[in-house]
Amino acid sequence: QSALTQPASVSGSPGQSITISCTGTSSDVGSYNLVSWYQQHPGKAPKLMIYEGTKRPSGVSNRFSGSKSGNTASLTISGLQAEDEADYYCYSYAGSSTWVFGGGTKLTVL
Amino acid sequence: QVQLQESGPGLVKPSGTLSLTCGVSGGSISSSNWWIWVRQPPGKGLEWIGEIYQSGNTNYNPSLTSRVTMSVDKSKNQFSLKVNSLTAADTAVYYCARRSTVGGFFDYWGQGTLVTVSS
Numbered sequence: 561q562s563a564l565t566q567p568a569s570v571s572g573s574p575g576q577s578i579t580i581s582c583t584g585t586s587s588d589v590g591s592y593n594l595v596s597w598y599q600q601h602p603g604k605a606p607k608l609m610i611y612e613g614t615k616r617p618s619g620v621s622n623r624f625s626g627s628k629s630g631n632t633a634s635l636t637i638s639g640l641q642a643e644d645e646a647d648y649y650c651y652s653y654a655g656s657s658t659w660v661f662g663g664g665t666k667l668t669v670l
Numbered sequence: 671q672v673q674l675q676e677s678g679p680g681l682v683k684p685s686g687t688l689s690l691t692c693g694v695s696g697g698s699i700s701s702s703n704w705w706i707w708v709r710q711p712p713g714k715g716l717e718w719i720g721e722i723y724q725s726g727n728t729n730y731n732p733s734l735t736s737r738v739t740m741s742v743d744k745s746k747n748q749f750s751l752k753v754n755s756l757t758a759a760d761t762a763v764y765y766c767a768r769r770s771t772v773g774g775f776f777d778y779w780g781q782g783t784l785v786t787v788s789s
Contacts (some may be wrong), residue, residue, distance in 0.1 A: 561732050563715070596775040598716075605765060605782055608715065611775035619689040649716050653774055657729040661708075 563590065564650055564662035571668040575637040580665045582650030583631060588660060590631035597626060597635045601646045609648075610635060629659040637667070645669040672697040674766050681786050687755040688785055692766030699742060700724045701782035704751045704769040706776065707740065711761040718763075722749055723767060756787045 562598070565583040572578040582589065582597075582616055589595055595613045598606035608617050610626035613633060623638045625648035678690035694706070699705065707719040720730035722740040730738050739752045753760060763782040770777055 594743040596773075598776070600716075606776070607778035607779075608775055608777060611770075612773045615773075617777075651716075651718075652687055656731075658732065659718045659721075659774070661716045 561654055561658055561660055564652060564660055566621075566650060566662040566665045568650075568663070569666045569668065571670055572637075572640045573670045574642065576638050576640050577636060578640060580635045580637075580648050580650075580667070582633040582635070582652075582662045584633075584652055584654075584660075585631055588652045588654040589628065589633050591655065592653045593628070595628060595633040596651045597624075597625070597633075598649045598651065599644075599646045600649065606649060640669050642669050653669065674768065674778055676764060676766050677778045677782040678783060678785070680730045680784060681788065682756055683789055684756055684758065684787055686711045686754075686756050686787075688751070688756055688760065688764075688787075690751045690764055690766075690783065690785070691748050692750070692780055693746075693748045694768075695747070697768075699749060700744055701770050704771060705742065706767040706780070706785060707751045708767060708768050708776075709760075710765070710782075711762045718752075719751065721765075725734045758787050761785065761787045 600606040605625045613628045622651040654660045673695045675693045704721040725757045742749045765782045766780040767776040768778040
């Protein structure tokens, strides 16, 4: 079981859009519609932003959206705001009753 | 509103055993959810340790399965984690969380507790 692959860092200016990718394999991301995304600010617990690949929990801004193509899931944040600066993690079912996180991506708002 | 609270020693010795408990309030541990442990070494990413259902069924990370034991105590509405044969690599913030059985996402988290493995 290997961690899902995410870029170590991404950046964007306020108002811009950014996309964070999460690449797995046909045994995890590619086989199940069970990818979720979490936002983590320093010293805080992670917060659910997207579940089942594309669904947004109540209370999460519609600037956050998710998608999936093949073995890669993506999180897009539009209209970047300063408070979006955080670490982001994807998470997926990996089969055989196991689950796996991505390595995490640090988002910097310039 | 469901709340989770981790408790346990913040310092444990190498080769020893880490024991943490997660107390659940505002909801029942007997609900249709899985109860999860996740850890995060300082400055690093999240790692899924494993999960337990109210029935006592468990699933563990294959890389940790030989050292991990989870249990549930319905009478106290809490669940627990034990990790043995500790090394410095087990130093991390340990989080407990609730995972929905539908959709597989974490909807509630504890605030996390730092466990340091050091002599």
